[in-house]
Amino acid sequence: MSFKIDGGLFLFDFTDCHAILGVPIDADFKEIRKRYLIIARCLHPDTCTAKSISDKQAANHILSKLVNPAYKKLSQDYSRVEYMVMLREMGKRLAQETTSISLKNELSIQLQHSTDIDQVYQKAIAEVTKQQYESLERIIPIISQISELNLVYLGRKGGTGFMVARTTVPSVVPNQHSRPAASSPPPTEPESPPSPAEPYLRRAQSLMEKNLFAPASVELKDALKLEPNNSRCHSLIGTVYLKQNQATMAKVHINKALQLDPKDPIALEGKQLLDRLASKAGTQTATSDKTASKTASKKPSEPSGSGGMFGGLFGGKKK
Incomplete structure (x- = not known):
């Protein structure tokens, strides 16, 4: 065109x-x-x-x-x-x-x-x-x-x-003792066009630093509408979900971020935290099952209504 x-x-x-x-x-x-x-x-x-x-x-x-x-x-x-x-x-x-x-x-x-x-x-x-x-x-x-x-x-x-x-024109006061300025090199063009999601990411990070995770989530969702395949968007919103104890949603976005950029530092950190949470949850489940098993094995087998918790409260055998 x-x-x-x-x-x-x-x-x-x-x-x-x-x-x-x-x-x-x-x-x-x-x-x-x-x-x-x-x-x-x-x-x-x-x-x-x-x-x-x-x-x-x-x-x-x-x-x-x-x-x-x-x-x-x-x-x-x-x-x-x-x-x-x-x-x-x-x-x-x-x-x-x-x-x-x-x-x-x-x-x-x-x-x-x-x-x-x-x-x-x-x-x-x-x-x-x-x-x-x-x-x-x-x-x-x-x-x-x-x-x-x-x-x-x-x-x-x-x-x-x-x-x-x-637009304010900056005032420049020349220094009488300074040398004439050499010709400045031409400005370099950016290697890639600016990301349309960048302003949303900056605002989201600022909100996250203040522990304002709900409004940060709104900014990041808007950013993802502009750039659905932005790894940084996914890693940040995954972090927000982690902070809000929404591990399932956090896992979805952190995995997506790592698919887009396997070296994304925020996503890698989030993945490590998710793995630790999963390991901890598994340990707690195993401990709970073991405790329940021991309790069941120690409980005496008694006829209904003849003892146990309620038997101890309301009396035992009649004499």
Whole structure:
């Protein structure tokens, strides 16, 4: 699938990360992350609803080559600050060129002539993004449409007025005695795309550290919906079940974690604990059976009602 996007800010050789993720330009990180997790669930091979193998591969390609880089740009503090500064400069440029740009979409034309820019813009973005990732064929055209809305919005704002202040530019005080900084190496790309379940895992681990196992279980179940074959998800929820004395469920998830990753340290530790619990339970059962056997062998054989516990209470033979 081609990623050539011939509309909106992409016409200016600018990668519109907000359009790719389907969020407004003034979206905060919480909103960006929530939107990314929804998209990742639509496109990830384990949760994608596409039926054919080729469509699943195309969806994963879009996730790894288009969506993940956009999310990375907007989720890392420094790169996001840099990106928003560039966006502000783009807005100043568009303020002078907007009238000469031919708009293709009706919503963009309405925004161009609207008096209530912010309200119309937010409403248009919400409307367009509803079906952005429901069909592989519509993804690129809808990204282009969103980016055209962003282009008009930036041009109308003139690079100011939109909430770029949500991202704080770090102040840098130069040291007069320091040497000029050497050119920094280019940032390295991650070896694999970020896991959509990662935020859930972090929250679950934080809750587990506070012994809040019930809400941790909820987070981990949500993580497994996104990534059913994530060994870490299974090992953690297995640990939670162990802490809640639910050995059967713990065994199911810990065994699954070890199937996926035989070296998973959390699952290995959980397996050792399960083995110890099983051994202890077996020893207790054997001891209980032995005690019961001894008790039965020592009990005298007496006619009914002539002794034993109740005989001792209510009297023995009549004289």
